[in-house]
Each structure stands twice: as C-alpha cells, then as structure tokens.
Amino acid sequence: MNKKKIIGIVAFILLIAALVGAYIAFRPSATAGDKSITIEVVNSSQETTSYDIDTDAEFLRQAMEETDGLEFSGSESEYGMMLSTVNGETADYEKDGAYWSIMVNGEYGNYGIDQQPVADGDVYQLIYTK
Amino acid sequence: MSLTKHKADTIQSRNSSKLTTKDITTVAMMVAIIEACKVVLAGIPNVEVTTFWIILFTLYFKKRILFVIPVFVLIEGAMYGFGLWWIMYLYNWPLLAFITWLFRKMNSAISWSILSGIFGLLYGALCSIPYFIIGTISEGIESGFASGFAWWIAGIPFDLIHGIANFVLMFVLYHPVNNVLTKYNPH
Numbered sequence: 001m002n003k004k005k006i007i008g009i010v011a012f013i014l015l016i017a018a019l020v021g022a023y024i025a026f027r028p029s030a031t032a033g034d035k036s037i038t039i040e041v042v043n044s045s046q047e048t049t050s051y052d053i054d055t056d057a058e059f060l061r062q063a064m065e066e067t068d069g070l071e072f073s074g075s076e077s078e079y080g081m082m083l084s085t086v087n088g089e090t091a092d093y094e095k096d097g098a099y100w101s102i103m104v105n106g107e108y109g110n111y112g113i114d115q116q117p118v119a120d121g122d123v124y125q126l127i128y129t130k
Numbered sequence: 131m132s133l134t135k136h137k138a139d140t141i142q143s144r145n146s147s148k149l150t151t152k153d154i155t156t157v158a159m160m161v162a163i164i165e166a167c168k169v170v171l172a173g174i175p176n177v178e179v180t181t182f183w184i185i186l187f188t189l190y191f192k193k194r195i196l197f198v199i200p201v202f203v204l205i206e207g208a209m210y211g212f213g214l215w216w217i218m219y220l221y222n223w224p225l226l227a228f229i230t231w232l233f234r235k236m237n238s239a240i241s242w243s244i245l246s247g248i249f250g251l252l253y254g255a256l257c258s259i260p261y262f263i264i265g266t267i268s269e270g271i272e273s274g275f276a277s278g279f280a281w282w283i284a285g286i287p288f289d290l291i292h293g294i295a296n297f298v299l300m301f302v303l304y305h306p307v308n309n310v311l312t313k314y315n316p317h
Contacts, residue, residue, distance in 0.1 A: 008244040012297070015251050016290060023286040026279070077175075079285070094211050108268075110261075110280035 028117045030058030035120040039067055042127040043089050044098075060102075060116040060124055072126075080114025086126050098130040149197070157197045160187050164202055176292040181246050182300050182307075184223055188230040190311045199223045218257045225256070239304035247297030254289040258282040 039051045051070055057063035061081060064070055074083040083100040084090055091098035102109035102116065103125040109116055116124070149157075160183070167179045180202075188195045203219045210216075226249055233245060258278040266274025 005238070005240050005244075008241060012244050012247050012251075012293075015248060016293065019251060019286050019290060019293075023283060026283045027286075028280075028284065079288075093213070108277070110277060111284055115284055 028111060028115055030117040031119060032056070032058060035118055035122075037063060037118055037121070038123045039064060039070065040123065040125045041070065041086055042125060043087065044128040044130070049087065055118065057118050059114060060118055061113040063118050063124075064113060077112075080112045083113065083126065086128075089128060091128055091130075096130060098128065101127045101129040103127060153194055153197075156191060157194055157201065160191065160194075160198045161201045161205065164198075165205060176250075176288045177295040177299075178292075179299055179303070180223070181226060181249055181296050182303055184226050185230045185242060185246060185300070186304075186307055186311060188227045189234060195227050199227060214260055215257075217260050221259075222253065222256050239301055239308075242304055243297045243300040246300040247293045249293075250296035251289050251293030253292050254282050254285040257285075 034054060034056055036052070036054050039053065041049045041051075043049075049069075051067045053063065053067050055063045055066055057066060064072060070087065072083055072086045074081045074085065076082075083102075084092070086100055091100050093099050102111075102113065104116065105123055106125075109124075111117075164180055164183045167183065171177055171179065184195065184199070187198060191198075203216070203223065206219060207216045229245065229249070233241075236242060236245075258281045261281045262274045262278030264274075265277030
C-alpha cells in the first residue's frame with residue numbers, strides 16, 4: 001500500500017474520531033429529575049391548547065406521552081418520530097405542504113421530539129404550519 | 131477516401147458532442163439503477179449506493195453524468211416532494227461528481243472507498259448549509275451558525291453510519307462493477 005493510501009485511511013479514521021468527539025462535546029444534553037414544563041398545541045385554526053406538566057422525562061417525546069389529553073402520532077424515521085397528527089389534526093406535507101413545527105421558548109427547535117431535551121421551565125409549542 | 135465520405139465523417143465528428151439515442155438510453159438506465167437501489171435500501175437508514183453509482187458513472191460515462199444527476203434529482207423531488215432535503219440534493223450530488231472528476235486518475239478500491247467514506251461522513255455538514263442560511267436570513271448570522279451547527283451535531287450518529295457504510299460498500303462493489311463497466315466501456 002502506498003503512502004497516499006495510508007494517509008487517506010488515517011484521514012478517514014481521524015475524521016471519524018473528530019465527529020465522535022464533536023458529538024460527545026456538543027450533543028443535546030438532557031437533565032434528569034423533576035421538571036415543570038408547558039406544552040402548547042396550536043392547531044390550524046390558531047387555537048391553542050396548553051398543558052402544564054411535571055415530568056422526569058429527559059426528551060420531549062416522553063414528556064408528551066405522559067401528558068393527559070395530548071394525543072399524537074407520526075412516522076418513525078432515522079431522526080425519531082416525524083409528527084403527523086396532533087390531537088386528531090393531521091398535517092400532510094405531501095398534500096398541501098402542512099407540517100407540525102416545534103418551537104422551544106418561542107424559537108424554532110433544532111430537533112425532533114425524540115431528540116429535543118426537556119429543561120425545567122421550558123415552553124414547547126407544536127404548531128400546525130403551512 | 132472520397133470527398134463525400136470525408137464530409138460525412140466530419141459531420142459525424144462534429145455531432146459527436148450531441149446526445150445520441152444510445153446516450154439518452156444510457157442516462158435512463160443509470161437513473162433507473164440509482165432509483166431502484168435507493169428504493170431497495172430505503173429501509174436501512176443512511177445506507178445507500180447512490181454515492182457508489184454516481185462515482186462509478188462519473189468515471190465511466192463522464193459528461194453524461196451531467197444529465198443523470200438532474201434527472202435523478204427531479205425524479206426524487208417528484209416522488210417524495212420538493213422539501214428542504216431536495217435543495218441539499220441540488221448541490222450534494224453535483225459536488226460528488228465534481229470531486230470524482232478531480233480524482234478521476236485514481237484506480238484502486240481503497241482510494242475510492244476513502245473518498246466515498248469521507249463524503250458520507252461530511253454529508254450532514256453539507257446538508258446543514260440550508261439551515262445556516264435560513265437561520266441567518268431569519269435571525270442573523272449568529273442564529274444561522276447555531277441552527278446549522280445544532281442540526282449537524284444531532285445528525286452525527288447517522289453521518290458515522292453513512293460514512294462507514296459508504297466505505298464498505300465501495301470496497302466490496304468496486305471491483306465487480308468496475309470489471310463489468312470496463313468490459314462494456316462505451317469509450
């Protein structure tokens with residue numbers, strides 16, 4: 001094996017190591033323990049349903065599952081569940097470009113419900129967006 | 131050589147840069163192969179052979195890849211909807227073809243496996259660009275960086291699968307497919 005190939009393999013391995021390091025250092029961190037959070041569902045008619053809950057959940061999906069009266073479903077993807085139906089209302093992107101967006105404390109969330117960490121005092125909004 | 135024959139050869143030579151029926155059929159076959167493989171592997175997240183085919187097709191069918199990628203991207207959009215991911219396809223696959231062209235002199239399985247693997251590892255970073263732009267437009271460059279960075283970090287486990295799978299698939303498939311393409315080399 002010539003020198004260039006060895007350098008290539010070393011670069012590939014180093015890149016894997018760098019990605020693992022970046023993920024460990026910056027991945028979404030969840031906090032354990034009891035937290036008080038608010039989940040708001042804003043439907044297509046702009047009506048808001050609010051849920052105040054106390055939870056030990058570390059990620060939003062579990063907190064949503066624990067919330068009485070909040071019903072949701074979706075398709076499982078590599079990034080976790082992609083929400084399609086919340087409280088009986090379905091957002092069909094393929095039909096009319098509608099989807100459920102996730103806001104965290106008033107700002108666009110960067111994660112799906114499986115990856116969104118839950119922190120004490122946070123307000124999560126599930127908004128029907130078109 | 132008669133004058134008429136010479137003239138005919140000259141015209142044929144001039145027209146050689148144009149797409150022939152055979153070229154169009156070859157492009158259609160390439161797109162069909164990529165799409166079929168994509169559907170077959172759809173159940174395994176981030177394991178794909180699109181990277182493999184685009185590299186091999188760029189090496190063997192050269193400029194015809196310029197027709198394959200737009201057709202492939204358009205079909206993907208038509209099948210799955212023109213979402214944000216589709217914007218990523220617009221630059222990711224042409225970029226791969228361009229990089230392949232830059233390294234076209236390489237001829238070993240391990241070299242192409244490394245290139246294919248690195249492309250897989252960096253795929254998430256490339257895909258985070260639209261999030262950076264959207265964040266920047268809506269709330270400034272700081273928000274753009276935060277948005278793109280968070281999106282990239284969240285997807286790193288999948289980038290690792292993507293990169294390693296790309297490496298392995300290229301390593302396993304390069305020689306058999308390379309042999310077939312060499313045997314039926316259109317040039």
